Amino acid sequence: MKTIFNAELLDFPPDKLERLENDAMQRRRFFSMTFSIVAVDGDQVIIRTKQNKPFHENVADVNDIIRVTRSLFEPFLPGKTIQVHPVTYQESPPDVVTPEWIEKRMSQTKMKLKDLVAMTGIEKSTLSGIINGHKPLSQPMKALFFYVIQVFERNKDEGIPF
Numbered sequence: 124m125k126t127i128f129n130a131e132l133l134d135f136p137p138d139k140l141e142r143l144e145n146d147a148m149q150r151r152r153f154f155s156m157t158f159s160i161v162a163v164d165g166d167q168v169i170i171r172t173k174q175n176k177p178f179h180e181n182v183a184d185v186n187d188i189i190r191v192t193r194s195l196f197e198p199f200l201p202g203k204t205i206q207v208h209p210v211t212y213q214e215s216p217p218d219v220v221t222p223e224w225i226e227k228r229m230s231q232t233k234m235k236l237k238d239l240v241a242m243t244g245i246e247k248s249t250l251s252g253i254i255n256g257h258k259p260l261s262q263p264m265k266a267l268f269f270y271v272i273q274v275f276e277r278n279k280d281e282g283i284p285f
Contacts, residue, residue, distance in 0.1 A: 126151045129160040133168070135199070143199050150191055154181050158192065161208065168203050170196060173210040185209045220265035222256040228272045229254075232279060242271050 126147040130140055150156050155177040161169040172192045174183050183191065188209035196205050228234070236254075240247050252258035260268075 126156075127158045127160065132160045132163045133200075134163075139199065143195075146195055150195055152178075154183055154187075154191055155212075156183070156188065156191060158195070166203050167206060168196070168200055169206045169208065171208040171210065174212040176212060182212055185211060215262075215266075217262070217266040217269035220260060220268050222254050222260070225254050225268055225272070228276075232272070232276050234272065234275055238275060239271065242275065243267060 125144075127144055130144070133140070133143075135143065147158055155175045157173050157175065159171040159173075161171050163169075170192055172188050174188060177183075188211065189207045192207045192209070193205055229236075229239075236247055236250060239245070239250050243250070249258065253260060253264070
């Protein structure tokens with residue numbers, strides 16, 4: 124999988140490019156970062172570094188992203204000024220959804236399992252398994268629960284029956 128996009132702008136020989144890509148792959152594994160060469164203009168190289176959803180709890184701030192990017196590229200670009208455009212990882216709102224979160228929100232809103240069945244079209248036994256933690260929650264399922272419960276809360280607040 125490619126970790127450095129537009130690397131051809133660096134005009135490196137294949138072996139040097141391969142070494143750089145291998146070093147970048149290590150950072151990708153640990154920090155879940157990808158790098159894009161935006162421009163090379165004389166002695167200046169502009170690199171956009173984005174942290175994707177980290178595999179571990181290695182969420183980097185702007186300074187971490189700049190430090191990691193420079194530590195990767197400086198040995199390969201001696202004498203060049205490296206300008207980093209960092210993009211930090213932003214957690215998606217549905218990432219908070221867990222079986223416990225669903226149960227708590229249902230309790231707070233007085234939502235019943237039958238309401239979830241009606242709103243999602245998912246069988247009661249499947250929903251029960253998810254809420255009890257016996258069935259896994261995929262990212263699309265987290266999003267479904269997050270937004271369905273929000274709609275239920277909003278409708279309840281506005282006096283709209285389900």
